[in-house]
Structure formats: C-alpha cells, structure tokens
Amino acid sequence: MDTEVLDLTALEAEDSPENDRPRRQRKLSGDDLAAATLAAISGGAFAWVLRILLGQHGIMGTAIWWYIGALVVFFLIIRDRTDSEGALDKIMTTLIWSAGVLVSALLVWMLSYLVFKGIPKITASFFSEDMSKVGPLTPGGGVKHALIGTIEQVGLATIAVVPLAVLTAIYLNEIGGRLAKPARFVIDAMSGLPSIIAGLLIYTIWVTYFGFSGIAGSMALLVLMLPTVTRASEEILRTIPDSLREGALALGAPQWQLILRIVLPTAMAGLVTATILGIARAVGETAPMLLTAFGSDSTNTNPFKGPQSDLPLFVWKLIRLPNETSQARAWAGLLVLVMLVLILFVTARYISGRSQKKLGRAS
Amino acid sequence: MVGERGGVLTRPEYDGGSDPEVPVRPTTQRTTGDRIFRVVATGATSVSLIIVAVTFIFLVNGSRPALESSGVWNFFTGSIWNPTVGNFGVLGLLEGTLIIAAIAMVIALPLALAMALFINEYAPARLRRILTSVIDLLAALPSLLFGYWGLKALQGQLVPISTFLGSHFGAVPFLELSGHTPRLVGSAFIAGVVVAIMIMPIITSVSRDVMAQVPREQCEGALALGGTRWGMVREVILPYGKNGIVGAALLGFGRALGETIAIALIVSLVFKANTHILETGAGAIAPLIAIRFSEASSLERSALIAAGLALFLLTLAVSLIARRIVARSAAVK
Numbered sequence: 249m250d251t252e253v254l255d256l257t258a259l260e261a262e263d264s265p266e267n268d269r270p271r272r273q274r275k276l277s278g279d280d281l282a283a284a285t286l287a288a289i290s291g292g293a294f295a296w297v298l299r300i301l302l303g304q305h306g307i308m309g310t311a312i313w314w315y316i317g318a319l320v321v322f323f324l325i326i327r328d329r330t331d332s333e334g335a336l337d338k339i340m341t342t343l344i345w346s347a348g349v350l351v352s353a354l355l356v357w358m359l360s361y362l363v364f365k366g367i368p369k370i371t372a373s374f375f376s377e378d379m380s381k382v383g384p385l386t387p388g389g390g391v392k393h394a395l396i397g398t399i400e401q402v403g404l405a406t407i408a409v410v411p412l413a414v415l416t417a418i419y420l421n422e423i424g425g426r427l428a429k430p431a432r433f434v435i436d437a438m439s440g441l442p443s444i445i446a447g448l449l450i451y452t453i454w455v456t457y458f459g460f461s462g463i464a465g466s467m468a469l470l471v472l473m474l475p476t477v478t479r480a481s482e483e484i485l486r487t488i489p490d491s492l493r494e495g496a497l498a499l500g501a502p503q504w505q506l507i508l509r510i511v512l513p514t515a516m517a518g519l520v521t522a523t524i525l526g527i528a529r530a531v532g533e534t535a536p537m538l539l540t541a542f543g544s545d546s547t548n549t550n551p552f553k554g555p556q557s558d559l560p561l562f563v564w565k566l567i568r569l570p571n572e573t574s575q576a577r578a579w580a581g582l583l584v585l586v587m588l589v590l591i592l593f594v595t596a597r598y599i600s601g602r603s604q605k606k607l608g609r610a611s
Numbered sequence: 612m613v614g615e616r617g618g619v620l621t622r623p624e625y626d627g628g629s630d631p632e633v634p635v636r637p638t639t640q641r642t643t644g645d646r647i648f649r650v651v652a653t654g655a656t657s658v659s660l661i662i663v664a665v666t667f668i669f670l671v672n673g674s675r676p677a678l679e680s681s682g683v684w685n686f687f688t689g690s691i692w693n694p695t696v697g698n699f700g701v702l703g704l705l706e707g708t709l710i711i712a713a714i715a716m717v718i719a720l721p722l723a724l725a726m727a728l729f730i731n732e733y734a735p736a737r738l739r740r741i742l743t744s745v746i747d748l749l750a751a752l753p754s755l756l757f758g759y760w761g762l763k764a765l766q767g768q769l770v771p772i773s774t775f776l777g778s779h780f781g782a783v784p785f786l787e788l789s790g791h792t793p794r795l796v797g798s799a800f801i802a803g804v805v806v807a808i809m810i811m812p813i814i815t816s817v818s819r820d821v822m823a824q825v826p827r828e829q830c831e832g833a834l835a836l837g838g839t840r841w842g843m844v845r846e847v848i849l850p851y852g853k854n855g856i857v858g859a860a861l862l863g864f865g866r867a868l869g870e871t872i873a874i875a876l877i878v879s880l881v882f883k884a885n886t887h888i889l890e891t892g893a894g895a896i897a898p899l900i901a902i903r904f905s906e907a908s909s910l911e912r913s914a915l916i917a918a919g920l921a922l923f924l925l926t927l928a929v930s931l932i933a934r935r936i937v938a939r940s941a942a943v944k
Contacts, residue, residue, distance in 0.1 A: 302779065306768055306770070306771025306772060306775075308772060309775050312772070333842065337842065341733065341840065341841070343725060344725045344728050344733050345733065347722055347725030347726050347729055348729040348734060348738075348742060351722065351745065351749070351811070355748065358752075358756065361760055361763075361764050362760065365763075411655065412655045412658055412659075415651060415652045415656070416652070416655050419652040419655065419656040420656070423649060425649070425653060427656050427660070430660060433931075434659050435659055436931060438659060438663060439930065440865045440866075440926050440927065440929065440930025440933075440934075441666075441869070441923070441927075442870075442871065442897055442922060442923070442926055443869065444897045444901055444919065445666070445922065445923050445926075447900075448670065448673075448900065449669060451904075452670070453669050471662055475659070503648070505644070529751060531753070532752070532754065532755060532756075535872050535900075538901055538904065539904055539905075542905070560753065560755055563755050564872070567755075567759060567876065582756060582759060585755070586753065586756055589751055589753060590748075593747070593748060
C-alpha cells in the first residue's frame, strides 16, 4: 500500500484554489505497470480465444472483449497484492480514465472523418456557386445560396433574441416583478422544447398563411435561442457583485441608469459570449428549418419571400440523394457548417477567457 | 441628490414579494425613466409567456382534424398510421421514442458520470481544461454531424456488435433476432448509441456542477481516514450529488426524446414501436415529423402536429421535473 500517501508537496506547484486539495500520489508504480502489462496481454489472449470460439465480431467487438478481459485480470492481480478495496479503486480509476480517452477519441474520430470526407470538394468555386444549374452528376455547384440563407436567418433571429433575452434576464434578476415566477417556469419549459416542435409552431402560425420563407426560419430559431440566451444572461447578471449596485444607488443613480451604465457594461463580455454560443447552436439547427425555410437550390437573397436554403438544409437535402457527387457535396457543406460552429465556439471561449482574466485581476 | 436624477434610498424590501430567487437589494424611489424601463423589460419578459401559450393553443388547434377523424382515445392508444383512411394512433411511436431514449440513457449515463468524475477528481489540472472544452464542443456540434457520421462511420463498427449481441444474448428481452438473416442496419440500437453521444455532454456538465458543490472538507476527511479515491467518490460525492445526478439524467433524457435529425438519418422509420432493437426499423415521433411533413396531406399534417403535441407534453413534463430537481439540489448547499 505504498501509494496510499497524501501528496502534499504537489500543492506548491500549482497554487490556484481549485488545485488546493490534498491529492493521492498519481505516479504509477513499477508494480502497477507490470500488472497492467500482464493484464493487457491476457486480455488480448482472452479476446483471441473468444474470436475463435464465437466467430468474428468486428474491430470494436474485439476491442471490447480485450478491454473486459484485461480489466478482470488487472483486478485479480491487484487484489492478490493488496485487498479488494484497493483493487476496486484501481479498477475505477482505469474505467474513469478510459471514459475520458473514449470521449476524446470519439470527437477526434468524428472531426477527422468529416475533414477527410469534406475537404476534396472545398474549392473557391464551392463558395461562389449555388445548386441551381447543377444536376446530381454534373461537377461544380456550391453553398453560396446556403451561406447567404444561414447568415440572413441566423442574423435576423439574433437581432430579435439579444434585446429580448437581455431584457428578460434584467427583469428576472434586477427587477423581479410579478411576472418573474411564471416567466422562469416558462423559460424552463421552453429550454427543453424539441427543435422540431418550434418548426411545427411556426408552420402553423406563419407558414400556413404566408408560405415558406427565411424569416419563418428566423422565427423558429428565435423560439429556440430565447430560453438558452436568457438563461445564460441571467447567470451572468448574477455574478455581478452587489457592491457595484449599492455604490451606484448610494450615489443617487435611479435604477435604469444603474442597469444601463453599471450592470450592462460590467456584464458585456459575458453577454457577448452567451449570444455567440446561442448563435453557434442555432446555426446547425436542421429540423425546424425543414418546416419553415424549406430550402431551395437557387440563390434567394430576400429572407421575407419564398423558400430559402441554409447550410443545414443544403446538407440534409444532399445526404438523402443516393449518389457519390451529392454525398461529397453534403460532406463539404457539413464541413463548412462545422467550421462556422468551431469559429463561433473558439471566439466565445476567447472572449470569456479574456474577461475572466480581467475580473480575476480586479478582485 | 433627491429629485430628477435620483432617489432616496429606501429600505430593502421584496419587490413583488414571492420570489426568493431575487436577492433583497436596496432600491430607490422610482423615477419616470425607471417606469419606462420597467414597462419595456416587462414587455420583453411577457414574450416568452406568449410564445408558450401560443405554441399550446396552435398545436391543439392544428391537431384537431386528426383527433376528430381517428378519435382522441384511439389516437393516444392506437399504433396505426393510415393517412388514406385518416386513422392515426401515436402510442407505438411514443413507445419507439422512449425505446431509443432509453438505449441512449443506458449508454450515456455511466459514460457521463465517469466523465464528470474524471474532470472533477481524476484528471490533472491541465487536462481538465481541455476536457471541459471537449465536452462543451460536443454539446455545440450540429446533430447533422452526429447523424451523418453515425450513419457512415459508426454504423459499420456497430453492426458486428449487434450480430454478436443478437446471436449470443438473444434470450435477453429486446435483444432477440427474428429469422436467420436479420437486417441490422438502421436499428434503434445504432440510433441509441449516436443519441447517447449527443446527450452525454449535457449530463456531464450538469452533474459536474453538482459534484463540484460537495464540501471539500468531507472529501478530504474521507481521504484522511484512509479511504481510497473511489471510496471517497462512492461514499461522499455520489450520495451527496444523488439528486442533481438524477436531474441531470432527466435533462439528458428529455433531449433524447426530442432528438430529430440524427435519428432520422440513421433509422429506417416504421410507424410502430419495434421491440427488436437490434433490427432494422424503429418508430419515433420527431424524425417522423421531419421526414413526412413536407409530403403529407393536410389530414396527415394534422396528425403529425398532434403527434408533436404529444411529444411536446412528454418533454415538457420531463424537463420541468428535471429542472426542479437540479434547482433543489443546488439550493441545498
């Protein structure tokens, strides 16, 4: 049991409060390493035997059997050396580390598969052409119309969402009137709303009367973005220290000035982050757009009239066509969409990281 | 400075009274500007209320033709989908939706809990930040990506596992295979695995927040008494965070119920629940709406709206219960 020592010296190395906890020594001892190697080998043997006995079951199946076999042997070896409590601890540590590795590996697999499939079609003309003049078998074609549609639809939705969400958050956190309780309830309810239901809603109240259009898509996005951005904004307003508010009030500021001049500027970086993350979510919404913007192959720059494409609809339509060219275009369109999401995501991270550093220095 | 530009500080009071979540703060006498500002903010807040009310009214209204043609009782207890005679039943589709969500939960919950523990307790400080980003990024990626990747890349790896499970564990309910050469692509199992990957981030981040609230002294106490790290997790962190974890799981479950595009891309849709989860064909409400809606007759559209209403009510119940549980577990600090 030589590893059961609290490692207090590690505290000096990293001094953030998060790390200010006693930790068990993490270094793998030579014995553990030997046990792990032995377990890995016997796990391999186990998987091999199963393969002979039960027949083929794919790379992933073999990997699962290898993992289970190795885990059992590892448990038995450690239990033999220490006790079952210590062995259980080692096993759980292994399992939990494996989960981290597995999830990261899935993300890497997914993104690299996307890049591998999507990159061949990405050329300059892919961004400057639409799909109006190309058939499933002709070369060329691109995402111009979809890109325009996405920017217009998401842009319009954002213009409406930001004031609504920020004002609602202010109402909930700063004013707290009679509507606060029902509003909070309703925002909770809306945040779990399946995206297709938002599409159904806009279809029944708008599309049946005015037809498919980009603005209908924006409305569906509004319904989906409003609860998430409101919730995030409210959380940010809560982090602003009360001393700032009290100071402003003590200097004689009325509440509206306090909110516009003190609360909002302080919360600005956080609000921007919340908005960008909301946009990143909205950009990829497909289901509601099928019932609202509908999609089209030609460029429609007017979001108020006629069906309009956007990136998710572009991809969705091409995925379902059973030929190579369409699939390749779908992958390329998906790559453009994911790149857009990634750019938004990284921007949001950057802004929030910078503002946190600033706040950290101030306090 | 009393008058135009400001006000007299008044004693702290509850404004509106009943909401304990709004902290008690000193206020000033209201000026005209304040009143205008309040009206604007109240108006913005009521938009959310109006949206939910309108959703409800219009969905009920839109589903009326289908409910009338097949009967309300029939609609919620039948498993039939026949647009030509106007006979619809949504029970089978609801069951199908629940089956896929349940498969997703079985896979996502342990993975998400392990991930949350890994980030909070096990991973070195530097890895912790990277992993938080990985989880946040997974939550932000569009479901088209999960669906398409699941269809083209993951499915090929999962089908052999389906074969294996079906041929060696066929006696287990749900896992049996019918016939000698069953088709295994586009099954509820494969859709469930993909949905599991999609809901894992939300379960992870909510339960991580809950687990982080466990008083540090208790954890350190457990270690100091000679407990192992897993002992600390088992005896301190998991019991303490139990409610929050249940809430997080329910939130994920609600997401799984509403997932549309990834399921629509992967499964071959049928109109009833398929209890052979490893075999081709599964029923689910949200994907059905996405795929059928544009080609449907007006009566079938009405039926799809009614099915959407059923799904809406189900997810509403799940997510409200979940939020309540999470909020309560956060309040007990």
